Amino acid sequence: xxxxxxxxxxxxxxxxxxxxxxxxxxxxxxxxxxxxxxxxxxxxxxxxxxxxxxxxxxxxxxxxxxxxxxxxxxxxxxxxxxxxxxxxxxxxxxxxxxxxxxxxxxxxxxxxxxxxxxxxxxxxxxxxxxxxxxxxxxxxxxxxxxxxxxxxxxxxxxxxxxxxxxxxxxxxxxxxxxxxxxxxxxxxxxxxxxxxxxxxxxxxxxxxxxxxxxxxxxxxxxxxxxxxxxxxxxxxxxxxxxxxxxxxxxxxxxxxxxxxxxxxxxxxxxxxxxxxxxxxxxxxxxxxxxxxxxxxxxxxxxxxxxxxxxxxxxxxxxxxxxxxxxxxxxxxxxxxxxxxxxxxxxxxxxxxxxxxxxxxxxxxxxxxxxxxxxxxxxxxxxxxxxxxxxxxxxxxxxxxxxxxxxxxxxxxxxxxxxxxxxxxxxxxxxxxxxx
Amino acid sequence: xxxxxxxxxxxxxxxxxxxxxxxxxxxxxxxxxxxxxxxxxxxxxxxxxxxxxxxxxxxxxxxxxxxxxxxxxxxxxxxxxxxxxxxxxxxxxxxxxxxxxxxxxxxxxxxxxxxxxxxxxxxxxxxxxxxxxxxxxxxxxxxxxxxxxxxxxxxxxxxxxxxxxxxxxxxxxxxxxxxxxxxxxxxxxxxxxxxxxxxxxxxxxxxxxxxxxxxxxxxxxxxxxxxxxxxxxxxxxxxxxxxxxxxxxxxxxxxxxxxxxxxxxxxxxxxxxxxxxxxxxxxxxxxxxxxxxxxxxxxxxxxxx
Numbered sequence: 003x004x005x006x007x008x009x010x011x012x013x014x015x016x017x018x019x020x021x022x023x024x025x026x027x028x029x030x031x032x033x034x035x036x037x038x039x040x041x042x043x044x045x046x047x048x049x050x051x052x053x054x055x056x057x058x059x060x061x062x063x064x065x066x067x068x069x070x071x072x073x074x075x076x077x078x079x080x081x082x083x084x085x086x087x088x089x090x091x092x093x094x095x096x097x098x099x100x101x102x103x104x105x106x107x108x109x110x111x112x113x114x115x116x117x118x119x120x121x122x123x124x125x126x127x128x129x130x131x132x133x134x135x136x137x138x139x140x141x142x143x144x145x146x147x148x149x150x151x152x153x154x155x156x157x158x159x160x161x162x163x164x165x166x167x168x169x170x171x172x173x174x175x176x177x178x179x180x181x182x183x184x185x186x187x188x189x190x191x192x193x194x195x196x197x198x199x200x201x202x203x204x205x206x207x208x209x210x211x212x213x214x215x216x217x218x219x220x221x222x223x224x225x226x227x228x229x230x231x232x233x234x235x236x237x238x239x240x241x242x243x244x245x246x247x248x249x250x251x252x253x254x255x256x257x258x259x260x261x262x263x264x265x266x267x268x269x270x271x272x273x274x275x276x277x278x279x280x281x282x283x284x285x286x287x288x289x290x291x292x293x294x295x296x297x298x299x300x301x302x303x304x305x306x307x308x309x310x311x312x313x314x315x316x317x318x319x320x321x322x323x324x325x326x327x328x329x330x331x332x333x334x335x336x337x338x339x340x341x342x343x344x345x346x347x348x349x350x351x352x353x354x355x356x357x358x359x360x361x362x363x364x365x366x367x368x369x370x371x372x373x374x375x376x377x378x379x380x381x382x383x384x385x386x387x388x389x390x391x392x393x394x395x396x397x398x399x400x401x402x403x404x405x406x407x408x409x410x411x412x413x414x415x416x417x418x419x420x421x422x423x424x425x426x427x428x429x430x431x432x433x434x435x436x437x
Numbered sequence: 438x439x440x441x442x443x444x445x446x447x448x449x450x451x452x453x454x455x456x457x458x459x460x461x462x463x464x465x466x467x468x469x470x471x472x473x474x475x476x477x478x479x480x481x482x483x484x485x486x487x488x489x490x491x492x493x494x495x496x497x498x499x500x501x502x503x504x505x506x507x508x509x510x511x512x513x514x515x516x517x518x519x520x521x522x523x524x525x526x527x528x529x530x531x532x533x534x535x536x537x538x539x540x541x542x543x544x545x546x547x548x549x550x551x552x553x554x555x556x557x558x559x560x561x562x563x564x565x566x567x568x569x570x571x572x573x574x575x576x577x578x579x580x581x582x583x584x585x586x587x588x589x590x591x592x593x594x595x596x597x598x599x600x601x602x603x604x605x606x607x608x609x610x611x612x613x614x615x616x617x618x619x620x621x622x623x624x625x626x627x628x629x630x631x632x633x634x635x636x637x638x639x640x641x642x643x644x645x646x647x648x649x650x651x652x653x654x655x656x657x658x659x660x661x662x663x664x665x666x667x668x669x670x671x672x673x674x675x676x677x678x679x680x681x682x683x684x685x686x687x688x689x690x691x692x693x694x695x696x697x698x699x700x701x702x703x704x705x706x707x708x709x710x711x712x713x714x715x716x717x718x719x720x721x722x723x724x725x726x727x728x729x730x731x732x733x734x735x736x737x738x739x740x741x742x
Contacts, residue, residue, distance in 0.1 A: 025533050054687065054696025085697030088681045095682035098582060099589040101604055269704060272496035287703055295493075 021367065036105070047079045048103035050093070052319060054083035062352035066345045070336055077164045077332040079105065097121050099422040103334060105304050105329035108149060109211070110317025111389040111399070112370060113141030117148045118393035118436050123325040124148055126334055131341050138316030138386045139358040143393075150337075151320035152346045152362075153355035155387070156378040157216060158314075159303035160274060161283040161290050166301070169195060169280075174303050176380050182252070185306040189261040192280045200263045203279035204256070206410065207266035213403035214389060216283065217253070219305065219313035224249035228402055229426065233390040235435050237426040239400075242419035250406075251417030257410050264410050293374070302377050306383065316386030318355065356382050393436040395427045479505060484670070488533045488710035490516050493522035495706050519715065522708065523695045524687060531715070532692040536673040542615045543669045544662060550648045552617070553626030554635060566625065573616045578678070579651045584613060585682055614673060620665045628654055629662035663730030667723065674720055692716045 053060040058085055067079045083306065084092050090112065096102050097119070110117060115123050124146040125132070132140050132147050138227065141149030166173055171188045174180045180188065192201030205216065218228050226246030227300040229237045240246065256262040267273045274282035275295040282288065283305070292300050305312045321340065323333040346362035350369070356379045358364040389395060405422040409415055430436070482505050488496045490510045498504045519525060554566050588609050589602045603609040631654055639649045655662075677693045684690055696712055699705045724731070 050685075056701050057522070082685060083687065084685075085694065085700065087697040088694065091678075091681050092685065095582075095585055096685065099585055099602070099604060101589070103603075231589040237615075255562075267496065269492075269496060270707065271703070272493055272706075275493055276497045291703065 005188065016083055020277050020403075028403070034283075035130050044075060044078050045104060045332050047077055047329060047332050048096070049079050049081050049105040050087040050089075050103045050270045051081060051083050052089035054085045054108075056086070058352040063347040065348065066340050070089050070339045070343075073339065074333065074335075077329070077335065093121070094224065100326060102324040102326050104329060104333040105321065105323055106391055107319050108141070110149070110215075110320050111139055111395050112319065113149050113210070113322065114143040114391045115327075115393040116322070117141075117146075118141035120325055121329050122148045122322045122325065123330060125150070125323065125337060126333075128338060128341065131234055131338070134360070135358045136316075136356070136382060136386075138382060139318070139320065139387050141317070141320050141322065142391055147321035149320035150341060150358070151318055152349035152381050153318060153353060153360065154316060154402045155318050155355050156286045156381040156386070157219065157283070157305060158286060158289075158312055158381060158402065159305060160284065160288060160380065161280060161301050161303060162296055163301050164299050165192075165280050173301055174306075176377070176384060179304040179312045180306040182306060182308045188281070189256070189259070193259070193261055197282055198278070200260060200266075200279060202256070202262050202281040203266050203270040204262050204281065204283040205266055205270040205328045206263060206269050207220050207270065210403075211399060213406055214399040215315040217406050218389070218402060219315050219385075219387055220253065220308060221246060221249045222313045223305070223308035224252070224308045227390075228361070229390045229392065229430075230393075231390060234390060235393070235427075235430055241426070242416065242423045245309075247415050250409045250419055252308070253406065254409050254412065258412075269341055286355065286375065289375065289378070304381060312381075312385045313387050314381055314385045363388050392430075394426070394430050394433065398426050400431075401425050438693045439617065452548045453675040475549065481717070484710050485714050488707060488714045489513070490515075490707060492706045495710070515711035516557070518708045518717075519704065519712045521703075523712070525695070525712075527688055528690055528695045531607075531689060532716075533719075534607060534675055535676070535691055536608075536670050538611050539614050539673040540666050541610070541663070543617055543620055544665060546615050546626045546656065547617055547620035547665065548658070548662070549650065551621045551628055552646075552654060555625050555628040556633075556649070556654070557646060569618045569621055573622075581682060588613070588683065603684050605689060607689065609683045610676070610680055610689075610691070614669075614676075617669060620669060623665055623668070624661055629659055630703075631657050660730045660733045663727045663733075667727055667731050670723060671720065715726075 008207055045255070051060065051063055053063060056403060060081075064081060067081055071078050090109070092106070093102070093106060095117075097116075104119060108122075109382060113122070117124075125148060125280050128147060128150070132150050135150055136154055138154050139151040140147055141151075163173065166188075167189045169188070171191060172180070172184065174184075189201050205212065208216075214228065216419055221227065221241075224245045226243060226249055227237075227240040229235075230240050257264045267278070270279070270282055270284055271288040271291050273279055274284075274288075281303075282292070289300075289302065321337065322329060323337060327333045343359055343361040347365035349364045350357035350362060354368070354375065356375070357366055357369055363369040363379060369372055370376065370380050392398070401422050405413075405418050408418045484504060486507050490498070491512060491514070493508055494509050495504075498506075498509070503509070524613060550569075554562060554569075585604075589604055591601070591603050592614055593600050593603055593606070593608070603612075635653050635657075636649050639653050644652065675689060680691050680694050684694070693716070696709060696716075699709045699712065
């Protein structure tokens with residue numbers, strides 16, 4: 003048996019070694035190394051995107067790149083797609099080894115941090131063009147534009163007209179959203195009906211960036227914030243002031259009253275579609291599944307006005323140029339080319355997201371005034387609050403997530419928020435306020 | 438130290454043996470085994486069954502035993518979706534290349550190191566073994582970034598000549614994981630249990646150290662080879678963080694990274710289950726093939742996986 007095992011392992015090793023020696027040890031064909039000047043004088047630019055596995059968006063981006071490559075002969079952009087879930091780690095690792103591509107996409111709230119860290123270069127000559135983009139689709143740091151996105155997404159409440167009418171709950175509108183009392187009253191009615199273990203699904207089962215993206219707008223609607231935006235130095239007074247404590251107390255009460263689960267399911271849209279919840283709080287990407295399930299019975303609602311108007315998070319994936327690009331003029335040329343309204347429209351249409359410009363929205367049926375998704379664009383225009391544009395945001399986001407989870411699990415609001423402020427302020431200070 | 442073949446079976450007192458034969462005890466033991474089998478088996482059953490269900494049904498079934506039963510609208514769509522969405526064959530080939538080479542080279546290097554530490558007397562032998570074992574307490578995550586930095590400085594020669602940096606290659610997925618302290622320790626422990634008289638007899642016959650290693654010790658180390666092969670194969674096959682950091686090209690990505698392709702804003706749960714089922718199959722197959730030797734070595738070395 004022994005010799006058999008050794009022989010099997012050795013044979014397998016030889017087979018694999020041969021496979022590798024037959025050319026497999028060479029560098030990947032379209033990696034960062036695939037940028038530079040080729041024999042025919044064309045400068046090749048590597049471009050990274052988070053869209054591996056997302057056929058629609060990758061297809062739309064590929065079409066933009068193909069158009070650019072066909073429009074001139076000086077530059078050739080090569081796409082390398084990464085899976086979204088692990089994209090940031092790949093970029094940070096590449097930055098650590100000084101192997102960033104020329105063009106890359108980035109999640110909006112990371113832009114200030116990556117700009118401060120020196121990964122990104124400011125976008126030159128695009129100010130006028132980007133003036134027409136939704137503010138939440140342009141990444142800025144220290145008054146300079148570093149990135150732009152083709153689209154934004156919007157947070158919304160989803161429900162069924164039939165359910166709300168059955169329980170005598172008013173259907174809110176953009177002009178007349180639910181007040182806090184109305185929202186609480188609606189949840190109480192639904193809970194008292196006995197039809198739902200948890201009437202609202204706020205997608206508390208999600209992890210990571212979802213927490214600050216989804217729940218800091220509720221804090222802002224109460225009048226609090228993640229950091230004092232006058233100078234981005236301290237969270238004191240805004241994340242632990244009376245408004246923030248009121249938010250935390252209310253947020254905790256949602257769970258205490260069993261209106262919301264402390265930890266929801268892995269896929270809140272699927273649970274909503276299966277009738278497990280009456281109200282879903284999620285992004286505009288849920289609309290397709292919900293509409294397919296409920297048709298005209300589906301209603302898309304603005305988030306409640308918790309005192310300072312409804313708020314939703316702003317900022318999605320955006321395109322940027324790396325500071326280490328060996329052909330920055332080529333990268334900038336691509337960025338200008340790709341910022342045309344027709345490309346904003348085509349990518350937004352492929353992803354069913356909110357087009358970044360008015361002109362593009364006019365080209366996408368669903369987002370034209372009265373279109374089935376126009377309401378999300380209204381939300382983005384009326385209610386979007388960009389996450390704090392400070393390099394300290396990733397730390398703030400992690401701290402907020404931890405604190406919000408503690409609160410929802412029963413922590414004392416004031417104590418939990420005070421601790422979060424201490425930690426955030428210490429981080430800002432230890433980084434010399436990122437100046 | 439002892440091996441399965443050298444360890445005398447523990448003598449069980451007659452009274453205790455009698456208690457173990459009592460029907461109630463046997464029933465309790467059997468029940469315990471069934472429960473353990475369910476705890477470890479049900480996630481696999483859920484994964485396989487869900488891979489044939491549409492996403493909505495997976496979630497609708499979660500509240501009942503149906504989650505573990507192949508009921509409802511069963512379909513192969515998830516499997517077809519997997520092949521549409523990721524370059525599956527390429528990812529599998531990459532994982533096979535990386536895992537097999539890591540295991541093959543690991544067996545060679547680690548067994549030789551263990552042989553030297555176990556058989557050849559030299560100054561500082563124990564210190565070297567201690568230092569090797571001490572590296573076991575360093576989690577990979579803490580050295581990932583320094584390793585990345587160093588890997589980026591290393592030279593490489595290929596058809597295009599000399600280049601710098603190993604990023605985005607196969608070798609960076611293999612070489613850092615060939616030498617493994619735990620594997621050295623397992624081999625060392627096992628070699629120590631093989632009577633030295635065998636070496637001495639071979640030396641009398643004129644064998645050198647390599648000959649003793651190849652013809653005397655290794656042929657007796659089958660269970661250790663199987664254990665090390667499995668324990669090396671598993672992390673190599675499941676490798677996720679490292680390839681995420683060092684591989685940029687799709688054509689070099691291993692299968693585990695491929696699972697991220699399904700985690701978009703709208704997660705394709707059925708496809709994730711189908712993909713997980715397919716990439717779990719080789720691990721199960723390997724374990725089943727080596728099961729007897731693996732268990733024998735675990736039992737003899739006292740290692741609890």
